[in-house]
Structure formats: C-alpha cells, structure tokens
Amino acid sequence: MSVPPGETSASGPLAHPPAPGVAGALERHSGLERWPELHPTTQAAFNQVLWRGGLPRIEIARKLGVTRARLTAVTRSLEEAGLIVEGQREQRSTTGRPAEMLYAATTAYxxxxxxxxxxxxxxxxxxxxxxxxxxxxxxxxxxxxxxxxxxxxxxxxxxxxxxxxxxxxxxxxxxxxxxxxxxxxxxxxxxxxxxxxxxxxxxxxxxxxxxxxxxxxEQWPRLAEGQDSMVLISVGEEIGFGIVTDRRIMRGARRAAGRFDHIPVIADGPECPLGHRGCLWSVSSTIALTRAVPGGGSTAEIADRADAGDELCAFILERAAAGLGTAAGHLVNLLDPDKLVLTGESHTVLRGRMDTFRAALRATHLGADDIEVDMPDFDFxxxxxxxxxxxxxxxxxxxxx
Ligand SMILES: [Zn+2]
Structure with missing residues (x-):
C-alpha cells in the first residue's frame, strides 16, 4: 500500500498546489528527528508561509507586525533550518512590484x-x-x-x-x-x-x-483565516463531537468533552442501549440505522434503497437527518461557532437530505443568522x-x- 518516497497521493484540507521550484530543492534528510525548537515569532512566520502556500516577505512582516530587519533574521533561521525556500519573484497585483516569495519546504519533515x-x-x-x-x-x-x-x-x-x-x-x-x-x-x-x-x-x-x-x-489550516470556533460532528457507530472555542480544542476536565450523542432529539423515537427514547444515537448512529431496517445491510445500502424508492429506508434516513439537525441547533445555541463541519458517514446519511437537516437546525437555533455548514470528503x-x-x-x- 505504500507510496514510493518523494511521491504524494491524496491531499488533506491542509494541502496547497505545489510551489514552483520547491519540490526537491532541498536535500532530503531521512530518519527520525524532532521538530526544531523555534522562537515563537519564527514559528509563527513559518506557519503563515505554510498556511498560505507561499508569501512575499513584505506580507509576512505585515502579518507578524515585525520590522524588515527582524524579518530578515527570522527568515534566515528558517532557511538555515531547511524549512523555507526562496521562490522566483512574483508579480503581486496588490503591490504593483515583483515580490520576493518565500515557500515552505513542505517535505522537510x-x-x-x-x-x-x-x-x-x-x-x-x-x-x-x-x-x-x-x-x-x-x-x-x-x-x-x-x-x-x-x-x-x-x-x-x-x-x-x-x-x-x-x-x-x-x-x-x-x-x-x-x-x-x-x-x-x-x-x-x-x-x-x-x-x-x-x-x-x-x-x-x-x-x-x-x-x-x-x-x-480541520482546524489547523483554518487558523490562517482566524477561525476561532467550530463544531465538528462525526457520524459513525457512535456520534462524536469536536469543539473549538477561542481557537482551542476543548478537552474537558477529564478529557471527555463533547459527549452529546445521547441528547433527546425525537419525542417518540426508538430506545438506545442506555435506555433513552429518541436520543440522537437512537436515530442517527449507523448502528441504529442498520438495526431499524430488517436486513438493511450497511448505511450505504440503506441510502441506496431509499434512493430507489424504499419508504422505510427513506423514513429512517429522514429521521436521522432531522436528529442531526436538532442536535446541531442545540450546539449552535450553546457555542455560536463560526461553522459546523459534518464528517464521518454524514455524507451517506445526509445525501439528498440536507434540506431536512437545515430545517431541523433552523427550528432549534434561536438566532436568525444562517450558519455555515461544511461537509468534507472523507475516507478511512x-x-x-x-x-x-x-x-x-x-x-x-x-x-x-
Ligand atoms: Zn441514548
């Protein structure tokens, strides 16, 4: 299954198009080596270059609020660490002059x-x-x-x-x-x-x-845009919640924050293994979905049957979508996040049912503003x-x- 060294396959949300002239610009080191201890300003400069897929020197100085002289020292230490490389001068429409571009050496570590x-x-x-x-x-x-x-x-x-x-x-x-x-x-x-x-x-x-x-x-590359808060909902055998507030991933005192999967969402729903009636798990987890359809098979098969006109499968998935929307609405009321990210098997459960999800979200959300919802592609x-x-x-x- 391995990809030969030097080649890359799938890219995550962090990926940018390769910078011109950067790949192979540095001698590859191999083995095990800790990430270098960088001064906080130096690390911040590197992160800006990495997040943006390359930046002109002048913009790095502006973003960090440092002088040109200080920036020269910062970029020199990054170059010495093999973490950035200079690219060709690029015409940037904002300045009108060719800018000296710096790129992250994305394969350095x-x-x-x-x-x-x-x-x-x-x-x-x-x-x-x-x-x-x-x-x-x-x-x-x-x-x-x-x-x-x-x-x-x-x-x-x-x-x-x-x-x-x-x-x-x-x-x-x-x-x-x-x-x-x-x-x-x-x-x-x-x-x-x-x-x-x-x-x-x-x-x-x-x-x-x-x-x-x-x-x-999901949050790391979004720090570039100043995303302060997010709620991530991962649909699977269990339903997991990831919460970011004030740019921090919330963990809880016992590292167990985000247990929101047994909140009541449907008045007369089925019973979950914990004895709740109509909790989110009981209507929207993939285990609950496959149990609700006799001989239903996987969630994907239930979704295919719903698309082909099977009324029970369609009803079960509509209820799952509504349950997820209700739970999301409660979280939006509580945390007012910049956005919601739906992941795991959300794709399968919500395929063609985003209107149901959004209607339940709006019915629960006590604010007038529409909330941004992202549903990134996902595999194992x-x-x-x-x-x-x-x-x-x-x-x-x-x-x-
Ligand atoms: Zn429950």
Whole structure:
C-alpha cells in the first residue's frame, strides 16, 4: 500500500498546489528527528508561509507586525533550518512590484498517524502541507497495548527509511467508552508505556481521541483565516463531537468533552442501549440505522434503497437527518461557532437530505443568522491522516491543547 518516497497521493484540507521550484530543492534528510525548537515569532512566520502556500516577505512582516530587519533574521533561521525556500519573484497585483516569495519546504519533515478501529490499524505519513506521503495498515492479534506500540514502532522504522519523521500520534475511540473494542486497548497506553516508546524512538508520541484528531485536522489550516470556533460532528457507530472555542480544542476536565450523542432529539423515537427514547444515537448512529431496517445491510445500502424508492429506508434516513439537525441547533445555541463541519458517514446519511437537516437546525437555533455548514470528503485513510495532523498541530501550533 505504500507510496514510493518523494511521491504524494491524496491531499488533506491542509494541502496547497505545489510551489514552483520547491519540490526537491532541498536535500532530503531521512530518519527520525524532532521538530526544531523555534522562537515563537519564527514559528509563527513559518506557519503563515505554510498556511498560505507561499508569501512575499513584505506580507509576512505585515502579518507578524515585525520590522524588515527582524524579518530578515527570522527568515534566515528558517532557511538555515531547511524549512523555507526562496521562490522566483512574483508579480503581486496588490503591490504593483515583483515580490520576493518565500515557500515552505513542505517535505522537510513528516508526521506519522495511526488510527485504531477494532483490531485494525491504518497508518498515514503526512508532509507539512497535509499531503499523504506513505500509508500502511496492519491487524492486531492480541488485546495488549504493547502490541499496538510495537506495531507503531515497526511502521515508524519503515517510514523513516525515506522520510524525516518528527512525531507520532495514535488515535482511536479514547473518550468514548462504548462499542469499539479498540477503546480499551488505546486507553491502556499509559504514561509509562508512552514514555518508554519516546525514549526508544527519541521523538514525541501522543495518544488521543480520534474525534479530537479530526478536529485538529480541520482546524489547523483554518487558523490562517482566524477561525476561532467550530463544531465538528462525526457520524459513525457512535456520534462524536469536536469543539473549538477561542481557537482551542476543548478537552474537558477529564478529557471527555463533547459527549452529546445521547441528547433527546425525537419525542417518540426508538430506545438506545442506555435506555433513552429518541436520543440522537437512537436515530442517527449507523448502528441504529442498520438495526431499524430488517436486513438493511450497511448505511450505504440503506441510502441506496431509499434512493430507489424504499419508504422505510427513506423514513429512517429522514429521521436521522432531522436528529442531526436538532442536535446541531442545540450546539449552535450553546457555542455560536463560526461553522459546523459534518464528517464521518454524514455524507451517506445526509445525501439528498440536507434540506431536512437545515430545517431541523433552523427550528432549534434561536438566532436568525444562517450558519455555515461544511461537509468534507472523507475516507478511512483520512482518520489516520487526522492522527498525523494532530501530531503536526502539537509540534507547530502556538496554542497548546
Ligand atoms: Zn441514548
């Protein structure tokens, strides 16, 4: 499954078109190497160049509010670290003069993400722009957390042959102690195991909830636009919520914020395993959907049957869309986010039913303004890319979480 070194495949929301003359401009280092400790202004300058896919020097100075002299020192240290390269002068319509462009060396470092679902591990190695450089997968045979860490080490060894890996993150259903057997396994990675891994490999390892990783994946590039807040809803066997307020990913005192999947949404709905009637899980989770249709098959099959005119399938999906809209409306009332991001299997559940979702959202939302709703494309590698993006965010972000 791996992509040869130097090539990239799918790109995430972080990706920009390749900058002219940057690919291969620097000698590739490979192995394992921590992200360099940069002065906060230097890191901020790099992030601006990275987010924008290249910037003229003058605009970097303006964005950071620093003098030209200070900027020269900042860009020199970034150039010495191999993190930026000068491009050709570009005519920028705003200034009327050719501008000296700086580009991020997006392949200078990579970040490895592993996503755990049941016994399956999917791994993705991403470049600084979020493009996938390498991917792999494995099946675990025991419940031991040590096996998962050994698997991570093996993938790290393999990935580090062609790349310079700066950090690793393992993500899965950490905060949700429900249905996924991966939950217990990932929760069993304690600080002692994590520290042992870090001292063996000399780069940081983070273990976190996969919805938090997905939130980091969506929020990181949006920091460029000054996005302060967001609510992410991930539809699957469980329904996860990622919350960003004041530019921080909200974790909660016990790292369990965002458990919103059992809020009542339908007055006379079915019963969930926790005994609620008409909670969001009971009408909109993929398990609830497949249970509601005898011989229904997967969510995708139920959606296909609804499209082909099956009335029960259509009713079940309409109810799921309305449930998601109601829950989203409550969250908008509570948090007033810049936008909502619908992900996981939202695509399948809401295909052709966005009007139902929006009507339920409007009926619950107590404000008059329409709220922006994003529904990015999503597949299973994306969970692993999100884990890798969490590692990147942890290394590069000025705002810890
Ligand atoms: Zn419930």
């Amino acid at each position: 990579q970040f490895l993400g592993l996503h755990l679902h049941g016994n399956e591990v999917i791994a993705a190695l991403i470049n600084l722009d979020g493009s996938v450089a390498w991917k792999s997968n494995a099946s675990l045979t025991t419940e031991c957390p040590e096996e998962l860490l050994e698997c991570a080490g093996g993938m790290l060894r393999e990935a580090s042959i062609g790349f310079r890996v700066a950090a690793v993150a393992i993500c899965g259903p950490l905060a949700r102690v429900g249905l996924d057997p991966g939950s217990a396994r990932i929760r069993a990675i304690d600080d002692a195991l994590r520290e042992r891994f870090e001292s063996q490999w000399s780069i940081p390892l983070w273990v976190d909830d996969d919805v938090v990783a997905l939130t980091a994946f 590698v994306e969970w692993a890319s999100a884990a890798a993006a969490l590692a990147l965010y942890r290394c590069l972000s000025p705002i810890p979480f």
